Amino acid sequence: MSHDPAATPLEKARELVEDLTFSHAKAWKAAHPGGLVVGHLPIYVPRPLFEAMGCLPVTIYGGGDQVDVVRGDSYFQSYICHIPRSTVELGVSGALDGFDAFVFPSTCDVIRNLSGMWKILFPQKAVAYLDMPQNFDAHLGGKFYALELRRIARMLEERGAKALTSAALAAAIEKENERGVLLDQLDSIRRDEPWRVRASEAYVAIRAGTLLPVEEHIALLSELIPAVRQRPARAYDNARVVVVGSFCEQPPPGLIKTLEQSGCDIVSDDFNLGLRAVRGKIEVAPGEDPLVALARAFIDQGTQTACRYVGKAKKGGALVETVKSSRADGVVFLAASFCDPALLDQPMLEAALDEASVPHTSVKFAENTGQFQSVREQAGAFGDSLKLWGAA
Amino acid sequence: MSTVPVAKEVSQIRQKTMIADHFKRLSRAKEDGKKVIYTFVPGNLSELLGALDLLPVLPEINALQSGMRGKSAAYIAEAERQGHSEDVCSYVKCDVGMSLSGNIGPTGEKLPPPDALLLSHTGCFTFMKWFELLREQYKCPVIMLHVPYQGDGEITAEMRRYMVEQLRDVVIPALEEIAGKQLDLNELSRRLALSAQAEDDLVRVWEAGKRRPAPIDGYFGGVYYVGPIFSAFRGTEEAVAYYRELREEVEARAARGEGPLTPIGPITNERYRLVVEGPPCWTSFNDFWSMFAKEGAVVVASTYTKVGGLYDTGFRHDPAQPYEALADYCLGCYTNHSLTRRIELLSKYVRDYSADGFLVNSVKSCNSFSVGQLQMMREVEARTGAPGGFIESDLVDSRYFGKANIANRLQSFFQMIDARKARRSA
Numbered sequence: 066m067s068h069d070p071a072a073t074p075l076e077k078a079r080e081l082v083e084d085l086t087f088s089h090a091k092a093w094k095a096a097h098p099g100g101l102v103v104g105h106l107p108i109y110v111p112r113p114l115f116e117a118m119g120c121l122p123v124t125i126y127g128g129g130d131q132v133d134v135v136r137g138d139s140y141f142q143s144y145i146c147h148i149p150r151s152t153v154e155l156g157v158s159g160a161l162d163g164f165d166a167f168v169f170p171s172t173c174d175v176i177r178n179l180s181g182m183w184k185i186l187f188p189q190k191a192v193a194y195l196d197m198p199q200n201f202d203a204h205l206g207g208k209f210y211a212l213e214l215r216r217i218a219r220m221l222e223e224r225g226a227k228a229l230t231s232a233a234l235a236a237a238i239e240k241e242n243e244r245g246v247l248l249d250q251l252d253s254i255r256r257d258e259p260w261r262v263r264a265s266e267a268y269v270a271i272r273a274g275t276l277l278p279v280e281e282h283i284a285l286l287s288e289l290i291p292a293v294r295q296r297p298a299r300a301y302d303n304a305r306v307v308v309v310g311s312f313c314e315q316p317p318p319g320l321i322k323t324l325e326q327s328g329c330d331i332v333s334d335d336f337n338l339g340l341r342a343v344r345g346k347i348e349v350a351p352g353e354d355p356l357v358a359l360a361r362a363f364i365d366q367g368t369q370t371a372c373r374y375v376g377k378a379k380k381g382g383a384l385v386e387t388v389k390s391s392r393a394d395g396v397v398f399l400a401a402s403f404c405d406p407a408l409l410d411q412p413m414l415e416a417a418l419d420e421a422s423v424p425h426t427s428v429k430f431a432e433n434t435g436q437f438q439s440v441r442e443q444a445g446a447f448g449d450s451l452k453l454w455g456a457a
Numbered sequence: 458m459s460t461v462p463v464a465k466e467v468s469q470i471r472q473k474t475m476i477a478d479h480f481k482r483l484s485r486a487k488e489d490g491k492k493v494i495y496t497f498v499p500g501n502l503s504e505l506l507g508a509l510d511l512l513p514v515l516p517e518i519n520a521l522q523s524g525m526r527g528k529s530a531a532y533i534a535e536a537e538r539q540g541h542s543e544d545v546c547s548y549v550k551c552d553v554g555m556s557l558s559g560n561i562g563p564t565g566e567k568l569p570p571p572d573a574l575l576l577s578h579t580g581c582f583t584f585m586k587w588f589e590l591l592r593e594q595y596k597c598p599v600i601m602l603h604v605p606y607q608g609d610g611e612i613t614a615e616m617r618r619y620m621v622e623q624l625r626d627v628v629i630p631a632l633e634e635i636a637g638k639q640l641d642l643n644e645l646s647r648r649l650a651l652s653a654q655a656e657d658d659l660v661r662v663w664e665a666g667k668r669r670p671a672p673i674d675g676y677f678g679g680v681y682y683v684g685p686i687f688s689a690f691r692g693t694e695e696a697v698a699y700y701r702e703l704r705e706e707v708e709a710r711a712a713r714g715e716g717p718l719t720p721i722g723p724i725t726n727e728r729y730r731l732v733v734e735g736p737p738c739w740t741s742f743n744d745f746w747s748m749f750a751k752e753g754a755v756v757v758a759s760t761y762t763k764v765g766g767l768y769d770t771g772f773r774h775d776p777a778q779p780y781e782a783l784a785d786y787c788l789g790c791y792t793n794h795s796l797t798r799r800i801e802l803l804s805k806y807v808r809d810y811s812a813d814g815f816l817v818n819s820v821k822s823c824n825s826f827s828v829g830q831l832q833m834m835r836e837v838e839a840r841t842g843a844p845g846g847f848i849e850s851d852l853v854d855s856r857y858f859g860k861a862n863i864a865n866r867l868q869s870f871f872q873m874i875d876a877r878k879a880r881r882s883a
C-alpha cells in the first residue's frame with residue numbers, strides 16, 4: 066500500500082481531537098507559565114482576543130462518543146440535547162481541572178443556563194457568559210459587543226492574564242487572518258477535488274484548530290494542504306452534498322464517515338463553525354482600535370446560522386448560495402436531537418431549498434449515537450437519487 | 458382567560474370582559490384602520506404600543522388558550538405535518554398550526570395578520586426562531602430588540618445603554634412608521650404611571666400569599682391574576698381598576714380567613730404551602746390544579762407568574778425615565794435572570810412565604826426555564842431545608858402529561874413534607 070502523504074498531519078490532528086484529557090492544554094500551560102487555558106462552549110468566541118492576552122482558547126465540544134455519561138445525566142432532563150450532559154461529565158470528572166476560565170457564548174438557552182450551572186459547580190473558576198449581539202448595527206450591537214469583549218478581557222486580566230494591548234491584538238488578528246486563508250484553501254480543495262480530502266479528514270484537521278494556539282494550527286494546515294494535493298486523483302462518482310445543522314453538538318465521527326461511505330461527498334458543512342463564524346479577512350483600519358475591528362467583523366461578516374438573527378436577509382438565502390457555490394447536488398440536515406435552534410430553523414431552510422429546487426434529506430443524531438445502519442440506508446438512497454436527478 | 462369553572466369574583470368577570478373587548482377590537486382592526494403588532498409576554502412594551510395606538514397580539518397567550526380549549530393537539534399535529542420537529546417548543550408549533558388553520562383566536566374571532574412583529578428578545582432564544590417563522594408566513598417586518606441576559610445577576614450600565622439606544626434608534630422609529638404618527642413622550646409617561654399603580658396592587662396580591670391560610674393560590678390562581686398585566690392592558694386605566702378590585706377582593710378574603718378558590722371549590726384546610734418553579738400544563742390545567750387542591754396544597758408563590766415582569770423585588774415602571782423604565786422592565790423578566798438569582802429568589806420565596814416544600818414542574822418545551830432546574834432544586838433544598846419535588850409535563854402538548862405518573866410523584870412529595878413536619882414536631 067502506498068504511503069499517504071497527508072497521514073502525519075492527519076494523525077496529529079486526530080490524536081488531539083480524541084484526547085478528552087486535554088493533555089495538550091496541560092502541556093501548553095507548563096510551557097507558558099502565567100498563561101491561562103480558557104475553555105468555551107460552541108459556537109464562537111473571538112479567539113484573537115484570548116491569544117492576544119497570552120491565553121489558550123479551547124473549544125469544549127462535550128464528550129462526543131468517548132465519554133460515559135454517568136453524573137452528567139443527573140443534571141438534565143431527558144428532553145435536553147446531549148452536549149451539556151457530557152460537558153458536565155467532563156467537568157465533574159476532573160478532565161477540565163487544568164482550565165482556568167470558561168466562556169459561555171450566547172448560542173442558545175441551554176448554553177446560557179449552563180453558564181449559571183457552571184458558576185455554581187465550579188465556584189473557584191472564572192466563568193463568563195458572553196452576550197453576542199443580535200442587533201447588527203455597528204453603533205448599537207457592535208458597540209455593545211466591544212464592551213462585552215472588554216468585560217471578558219478584564220475578567221481574564223484579574224485572573225492573571227496579560228493585559229490586552231492593541232499591538233498584541235492586531236498581531237493575533239493577523240494570525241487569525243492567515244489561518245482563514247488556509248481554511249479557505251482547504252475548503253476549495255474539498256469543493257473542487259473532494260477525493261483529495263474527505264470531510265471526515267477535513268473535520269479533524271479543522272477541529273484541531275479549536276484546541277491549538279493559532280500558530281500551531283497554521284503549521285498543521287500548512288503541512289496538510291500541500292500533502293493532500295499530492296494525493297493521487299481517483300475516479301469519482303459520488304453525490305455532492307452540503308451538511309447543515311451540526312454547528313454545536315458534533316456528530317460522532319462514525320456518522321460523518323457513514324455519510325461518506327454511503328456515496329455522499331460532503332463539499333461544505335457547518336461542523337466546527339466557530340472557526341468560520343466570521344468570513345473573510347478581519348480588517349483593522351489604520352489607527353483603529355483592533356477590538357472594535359474584531360467586533361465589527363462579527364457584525365458585518367458573520368456567518369448565517371440558526372443562532373444568529375437573520376435581520377433583513379432572506380432566510381435560507383445563505384444556504385442556497387452555499388449549495389450553488391459548492392456545486393452541491395443536495396443538502397443533508399444533520400441536527401442534534403432536541404437542538405431547538407437547528408430544528409426550528411430547518412423548516413425555513415427547507416422552504417428556501419424547495420424554492421430553489423434543491424433536494425434535501427434530514428437525519429437527527431446525538432453525539433454518542435453508535436448505530437448508523439438507518440443513516441447508511443437513508444443517505445445511500447438520497448445519494449443515489451441525487452445522482453439520478455443530476456443525470457436527468 | 459375564561460375557562461376555569463370556579464365561582465366567579467367581580468374581578469374575574471371584569472377580566473373576561475376586558476379580554477373579550479380586546480379580541481373584538483382585534484377582529485375589527487383592519488376595518489377600523491388599526492395597526493396590529495405581534496409580540497411576546499416577557500419584554501412586552503405595552504405602554505409604548507398603547508401610546509402609539511397599536512394593538513398587540515401575544516402569540517404565547519393564544520397558544521396557552523388553545524391548550525386550555527383542547528385545540529392545541531390538532532394545531533401541533535398540523536405544524537408537525539408541515540415539517541416541524543417533535544423535539545421543539547410546543548408553543549411555537551401550536552401557534553404556527555393555529556395560523557395555518559385560519560388564525561381563529563380564543564374567542565372564536567379571526568385574528569388579524571400582523572403589520573409587524575416586535576421581537577423583544579428577552580429570556581428565550583426560541584422567540585427569535587418563532588418570529589422568523591412568522592415573518593416567512595406573513596411577509597411582514599420584524600423589529601428586533603436584543604435584550605442582554607443578566608449573566609452575572611445584575612443589570613449593568615452598558616446593558617441599559619444598549620437597550621435605551623435600541624429603543625430610541627430602532628424600535629420607536631420603526632413603530633412610529635407603522636403607526637403613522639410620532640410618539641408623544643408625555644402619553645408614554647402617563648401610561649407608565651398607570652403601570653406602576655397596577656404593579657403596586659399586584660404586589661399586594663402576591664404578598665397576601667404570606668398569610669396563613671393563604672387567601673390566594675399564587676400559581677394556578679396567579680396565572681389569572683397576571684392575565685391583564687402580562688398582555689395588552691399594562692399601562693391602561695382598565696388594568697388599574699382591575700388590580701385595585703382584585704386586591705380588595707383578596708384582602709377581604711384574607712380578612713375572612715378564607716383560602717383560595719379552586720376548580721373543586723374553596724380550600725378550607727390548607728395542609729401544604731408550596732413554592733412552584735416552572736410553567737403549568739395548560740392542556741390539563743384543571744386536572745392538574747385539582748391534584749393539589751384535593752390535598753389541601755396551596756401554592757403560596759411561584760416564578761412562572763413573574764415571566765412577564767418581576768415586581769415583588771421592587772421594580773416599577775418609572776414615568777420619569779420612560780426609556781430606562783422599558784429597558785429595565787425587559788432586562789428584569791424572570792427568565793432573563795441568572796440561575797444564581799433564580800435560586801436566590803426561590804429560596805427567598807420558601808422562607809418569606811413559610812413554604813413547606815418546593816416543587817419544579819419541568820416542561821419539555823422550554824429550555825429557557827428547564828435547563829438547570831434539577832440543580833436549582835438541590836440548591837434550594839440545601840439552602841432552605843424544605844423538601845424539593847420534581848414533576849414533568851408540557852405546556853400545550855398533551856402527549857407529555859402523564860396524569861398517573863404526576864399523581865404518584867406528588868404523593869411522594871407530600872409524604873416527604875409530612876415526614877419532615879413530623880420530625881420537626883417530634
Ligand code: SF4
Nearest residue numbers: 146173175313314404
Ligand atoms: S446542540 Fe443545540 S440546543 Fe444543544 S446546546 Fe447546542 S445549540 Fe443549544
Ligand code: SF4
Nearest residue numbers: 546581583823824825
Ligand atoms: S422556549 Fe419557553 S419561553 Fe421560549 S417560547 Fe417556548 S415556552 Fe416560551
